[in-house]
Amino acid sequence: MANGEREVGADAPAGGFVQLLTPDGERVDSVTTTDGMTYSVDFTDEEYRELYRDLVTVRRLDAEATALQRQGELGIWASLLGQEAAQVGSGRALRKQDMAFPTYREHGVLYTRGIDPIMPFGLFRGVDQGGWDPHEFKFNTYTIVIGSQTLHATGYAMGITMDGKTGTPDGEAVIAYFGDGATSQGDVNEAFVWSGVFNSPIVFFCQNNQYAISEPLERQTRIPLYRRAAGYGFPGIRIDGNDVLASYAVTRAALDQARNGQGPSLIEAYTYRMGAHTSSDDPTRYRIASEVESWKAKDPIARVRAFLTKQQVADETFFAEVDDTAKKLALDLRERVLAMPDPEPVTMFDNVYPHGSPEIDAQRASFERYHATFEGSGH
Amino acid sequence: MTESSRGGKPQSKTMGETITLGKALNHGLRRALEDDPKVIIMGEDVGKLGGVFRITDGLQKDFGDDRVIDTPLAESGIVGTAVGLAIRGYRPVCEIQFDGFVFPAYNQIVAQVAKMFYRSLGNVRLPIVIRIPFGGGIGAVEHHSESPEALFAHVPGLKVVTCSSSADAYMMIRQAVASDDPIVFFEPKRRYWEKGEVDLDADLGQAFPLHQARVAREGTDATVLAYGPMVRTALDAAIAAAEDGRNLEVIDLRSLSPLDMETVYRSVRRTGRAVVVHEAPGNLGLGAELAARITEECFYSLEAPVLRVTGYDIPYPAARVEEDFLPDLDRVLDAVDRSFGW
Numbered sequence: 168m169a170n171g172e173r174e175v176g177a178d179a180p181a182g183g184f185v186q187l188l189t190p191d192g193e194r195v196d197s198v199t200t201t202d203g204m205t206y207s208v209d210f211t212d213e214e215y216r217e218l219y220r221d222l223v224t225v226r227r228l229d230a231e232a233t234a235l236q237r238q239g240e241l242g243i244w245a246s247l248l249g250q251e252a253a254q255v256g257s258g259r260a261l262r263k264q265d266m267a268f269p270t271y272r273e274h275g276v277l278y279t280r281g282i283d284p285i286m287p288f289g290l291f292r293g294v295d296q297g298g299w300d301p302h303e304f305k306f307n308t309y310t311i312v313i314g315s316q317t318l319h320a321t322g323y324a325m326g327i328t329m330d331g332k333t334g335t336p337d338g339e340a341v342i343a344y345f346g347d348g349a350t351s352q353g354d355v356n357e358a359f360v361w362s363g364v365f366n367s368p369i370v371f372f373c374q375n376n377q378y379a380i381s382e383p384l385e386r387q388t389r390i391p392l393y394r395r396a397a398g399y400g401f402p403g404i405r406i407d408g409n410d411v412l413a414s415y416a417v418t419r420a421a422l423d424q425a426r427n428g429q430g431p432s433l434i435e436a437y438t439y440r441m442g443a444h445t446s447s448d449d450p451t452r453y454r455i456a457s458e459v460e461s462w463k464a465k466d467p468i469a470r471v472r473a474f475l476t477k478q479q480v481a482d483e484t485f486f487a488e489v490d491d492t493a494k495k496l497a498l499d500l501r502e503r504v505l506a507m508p509d510p511e512p513v514t515m516f517d518n519v520y521p522h523g524s525p526e527i528d529a530q531r532a533s534f535e536r537y538h539a540t541f542e543g544s545g546h
Numbered sequence: 547m548t549e550s551s552r553g554g555k556p557q558s559k560t561m562g563e564t565i566t567l568g569k570a571l572n573h574g575l576r577r578a579l580e581d582d583p584k585v586i587i588m589g590e591d592v593g594k595l596g597g598v599f600r601i602t603d604g605l606q607k608d609f610g611d612d613r614v615i616d617t618p619l620a621e622s623g624i625v626g627t628a629v630g631l632a633i634r635g636y637r638p639v640c641e642i643q644f645d646g647f648v649f650p651a652y653n654q655i656v657a658q659v660a661k662m663f664y665r666s667l668g669n670v671r672l673p674i675v676i677r678i679p680f681g682g683g684i685g686a687v688e689h690h691s692e693s694p695e696a697l698f699a700h701v702p703g704l705k706v707v708t709c710s711s712s713a714d715a716y717m718m719i720r721q722a723v724a725s726d727d728p729i730v731f732f733e734p735k736r737r738y739w740e741k742g743e744v745d746l747d748a749d750l751g752q753a754f755p756l757h758q759a760r761v762a763r764e765g766t767d768a769t770v771l772a773y774g775p776m777v778r779t780a781l782d783a784a785i786a787a788a789e790d791g792r793n794l795e796v797i798d799l800r801s802l803s804p805l806d807m808e809t810v811y812r813s814v815r816r817t818g819r820a821v822v823v824h825e826a827p828g829n830l831g832l833g834a835e836l837a838a839r840i841t842e843e844c845f846y847s848l849e850a851p852v853l854r855v856t857g858y859d860i861p862y863p864a865a866r867v868e869e870d871f872l873p874d875l876d877r878v879l880d881a882v883d884r885s886f887g888w
Contacts, residue, residue, distance in 0.1 A: 268630075296665040307633065308666050312657045318623060319658070322630020329586075329612055329636070353650070357623035364618055518668040519703055521726035525757075526804040527702075 178465055182391050184405040184437050187412035190465045192473025198413075200404065206416040212480045218411055219475060220489050221255045222468045225275040227493035228284050231501055232274075232291070236446040240504060241291045245272045249409070249441030252467030253374050255279060256414025257436070261342060264305070265422060268320035268343045271309040272374075276344065280306040284496075288504050295510065314352030317343045317371065321358045324367035324425075333368045338426035341369045342418070348379025350395065351387045359399040359433075368425035370418060371396075371433045374408060376440035381453040393435035401431045408438030409467040439465070512538070562745055568738035570712040571601050573746055574719035575639065579609050581750075582637060585723055588615040588624055589641030589677075598643055599679060599738055621651035625676065629658050632672040639723055645680040646689025652697075659728045660703030673726045675719075679735035680708075681775045681825050682872055685865040692862050693826035695774075698730045699803040699835075706803040707756060708732035710777035712742030714760075714800065721756040732802075734775035757801035759809040765795030768819035768882055771810060771836055773799040776823045776873060783878035792882065802832060810836065811843050818849035819885045823873050828856035850888035853881045 178190055185198045185206055197207035210218070229247050236244040247254060254275030261267060267276055271290075278284055282304050289295040290309060301307040310316035320343035332339045349355050350373060362369050375392055377384055388395070396403025404421075406413040414436060421432045439462040443450050475481040516531040565573070578585045587602055593616035596603030606614035617624050621642060628638035642648045648655075655676065662670050682691030699706045705727045709715040715733070722729045754760065762777055763784050772780040777798045784794040795813050799805065814820045820840055822833035837852035855873045863871050 295667060296661075298667055300669040301633065301666065302669065308662070308670065310658075312653065315626065315654065315658055318626025318654065319630040319633065321623075322627030322632075323634045324630070325627060326631045326634030326636055330634070353620075354622055354626055354654075357618070357620045357626065360618050360620065361623050361627055518664050518666075520705065521663060521668075521671050521673075524705075524804045 179407070180391070180405075180437060182405065184407045185413045185417055186407035186410050187416060188410045188470050188474055190409070190470050192470045192477055194412075194474060202402070204404075204420065206413070206420060208412045208416045215471075215475060215480055216485065218255065218259065218415075219468070219471045219481070220492075221259070221275075221279065222251045222411060222471060223489050224493045224496060225255060225278050226251050226468060227490075227497045228278070228500055229274060231497035232288070233442070233446065235501060235504055236291070241288065241446070242293045244291050244446045245444070246440075246442040246446075247272055247274050249439045249462065249467070250374055250376060251275055252411035253372075253408040253414050253436040253438050256411040257342065257372050257418040257434075260415045260418035260422060261305075262340075262422070264337070264339045266305045266307070266320075266323055266339070266341045268307045268316040268323070268341065269309055270313075270316065270344050270346065270349075271311050272346075273309075273344050277306060280304045282306060284500055285503050285507075288500075288507065292504065292507055294507050314345055314349040314354040314358075317345055317349070317355045317358035318361070320369055321362045321367055324362060324369040324431075325365050327368050328365065333426055334428040336423070336427065338428070339368065340422040340425040341367075342372050342422065343369060344372050344374065346379065347373065347375040347377065347384050347387055347392060348382065349373075350392055359396070359431075362431040363399045363401055366428070366430040368428070369431045370421045370425055371431065372418065373433065373435045374438055375435050376408075376438050378440055378444070378450075378454070380444040380448060381450075383453075391435070393433055396433035401433065403433040403435065405435045405437055408436030409465050409470070411467060411471060438467075562743050564741050564743050565712055566739050566741050567709070567712045567715045567734070568599055568601055570715040570742070570744050571719050571733065572603055572605070573744070574716040575602060575723075576605060576608075578639070578720050578723040579605065579613060581720075582723075584635060585637045585639065586613045586615060586631065587639045587641065588617050588628060590617060590619055590624075590643050592616060592641050597641060599735065601677075601733070601738075602641065621647055621649075622654050625651040625654040625659060625674075628674050629654065629662065629672060632674050633670055637673045637723060639675045639677060642676060642678045644690045645678055645692040645694055648676075648678055648694065651676075655698070655704070655730070656701050660701050664703060671726045672728050673723075674728045675722045675731050676729070677719075677731045677733060679738075680732045681734055681736055682862060682868050683736035683775065685868070687865070688862070691865075691868065693824065693857065695730075695732055695802055696826055696831045699832065704728055704730055704803060705757065705801070706730045706732065707801050708734065708774040709800065710734060710737065710762075710772075710774055710798050712740070712744045714798075716744045716746070717748060717750075717753045718756060718800070720750055721753055724750060725756065732774055736775050737778060740778070757804055757806060759797050759799045759801065759806040761795065761809070761813065762798040763794070763796040765793040765817070767793045767817055768821060768885055769795045769797060769810070769813040769817045770821050770823060770878065770882070771797050771799060772823040773802060773832075776825060779873060779875060780823055780878060783875045783882070786875055787879060787882060792886070794882065799832075805836070805839070807839055807843070810840065814840055814844045815847040818847055819882075820848075820852045821855060821878065821881045821885060822852065823855045823878055825857050825872055827859045828854050829859045831856055850885040853885055855881045
């Protein structure tokens with residue numbers, strides 16, 4: 168099993184992880200795991216700069232969302248703060264034909280799929296339940312019930328095999344996102360069983376951000392999560408989830424193995440949720456400030472900036488331009504969120520059934536008749 | 547189970563065969579597999595064994611193990627992966643082995659299958675059929691005789707149907723598979739071995755609408771509303787009542803969500819009396835909903851309150867006493883008597 172058993176730096180958890188960029192911005196040329204897999208990246212300067220831009224942009228948009236929630240413009244927000252590298256790296260590792268199944272926190276992956284970042288705001292503002300076409304963007308709807316989407320992803324991956332779209336370098340693959348808490352769900356374990364049994368082309372990407380709302384990792388597992396994979400008969404590997412290069416390299420390799428017909432694998436992205444679970448949460452009740460401070464030193468963006476600076480791939484002018492562009496995007500996003508109209512109440516009856524229902528039609532008509540009685544009354 | 551004369555790759559040309567309800571479902575599924583290469587069957591023991599009730603008998607042999615899939619033993623996995631397969635463009639037909647085993651899949655059915663179309667603003671269709679043998683009367687152990695249909699009919703986004711005859715079984719399963727709506731398809735397991743005539747060449751386009759109730763027996767004095775396994779019981783009661791000079795109309799509801807209330811209202815407005823029969827516990831069951839709606843719409847036509855003949859509000863009892871739990875001919879007639887005595 169590929170376990171990423173290589174200690175890198177002082178920040179690695181026991182058992183090690185794959186890290187290609189240290190918190191200080193030092194590049195590790197390549198990492199070879201105990202099973203002989205070698206991971207590295209070969210980016211051009213421009214590609215490094217664009218990765219940096221992605222990271223800064225998704226963080227800035229996330230900050231805007233948090234602010235919008237605090238100002239009462241969103242009902243709730245699930246912040247990705249601290250998990251930018253895991254999401255941007257894995258998201259950019261997807262090929263166009265690959266399909267992603269997110270939880271409700273994958274705003275960074277959504278961004279890399281080319282979806283207008285305003286799309287999830289319908290859900291969090293309470294305007295709709297989602298909005299993008301999963302088929303168009305190869306990115307399924309957000310799933311709120313923990314772990315459910317891993318089975319959907321597995322079924323989709325089974326369909327890829329049935330369609331004969333594996334076994335070649337241009338085959339298709341699936342990535343399923345979930346968190347450390349979800350690994351306790353029956354559905355996730357069933358997804359592991361099924362994908363193993365059917366050798367499905369799927370990568371299980373677990374962002375271990377150390378907390379399931381308030382519950383620490385120790386409440387979910389007594390072994391490192393990546394080692395769970397061995398029990399299901401496929402490779403598991405742990406990466407530094409705050410290292411966008413490791414996230415990219417390992418996800419790309421795992422997806423390519425899947426598309427080539429080599430079946431599923433599990434990636435545990437070891438990271439940290441810097442903010443609250445959602446805007447309704449108060450993390451000071453269950454974790455200490457020094458822990459958060461120690462993770463600040465492993466920031467996913469600062470290390471890329473340090474690397475770009477040291478390598479003279481980018482300068483202050485570039486960083487300022489990235490910040491400025493991200494800010495403009497965020498302000499544009501803010502304006503558009505504020506302009507989002509509330510839906511017409513009668514639209515709540517839409518899209519219940521593809522073929523409709525006479526009962527819903529009758530209720531819609533009754534609803535309209537009732538509301539018509541208020542016309543002109545100021546209600 | 548009677549073996550049909552049709553073997554191997556089906557070239558169905560037999561008119562009006564008399565076959566069991568179970569075999570009719572088998573033929574219906576075979577036709578669905580033939581008609582659309584995207585149709586797949588998945589479940590526990592559905593392959594070589596042909597299902598514990600043999601409803602999928604011979605299908606894996608003829609269509610291959612990637613279209614008739616023996617799954618790991620995990621009901622949530624069956625339905626959850628069916629969701630993904632449907633997103634991929636397949637039309638999965640999931641078999642839940644017994645009514646009492648559906649609950650591990652309940653989350654996927656209620657939270658995902660029922661809501662994906664709504665959540666995605668109509669972008670994602672899940673043409674999934676979830677087949678569940680339901681009801682008692684077969685002398686089984688716990689969890690093998692339940693009637694959980696109200697738990698699904700209560701969920702917006704799902705449609706729920708059940709058949710009561712071989713002819714309906716053959717057409718309704720094909721219609722359900724062809725529908726883009728997610729459908730929970732309840733099969734009256736105690737009636738699997740009852741025979742009826744089926745036109746195996748019937749065209750889907752000519753079929754009686756899936757979500758329409760059918761008058762199973764015309765009558766004038768009282769309306770008995772039943773579905774699934776209780777339709778036979780209601781018809782038997784009607785025959786017995788006729789000997790007493792009472793002419794009962796029996797309606798087979800067929801679709802439990804949506805309910806075809808127009809057919810029900812037409813009948814009750816004529817007869818002035820309604821008795822609902824189901825095996826499921828009465829509390830908050832289909833009978834409660836039917837009684838409420840009939841009262842709202844037919845109040846001035848009613849000669850008596852809508853009465854219910856149902857299972858009791860207890861867990862399904864041990865097999866040796868199940869006949870005392872299940873509605874039977876006498877309990878239906880007793881309710882009819884009470885209606886007339888009002």
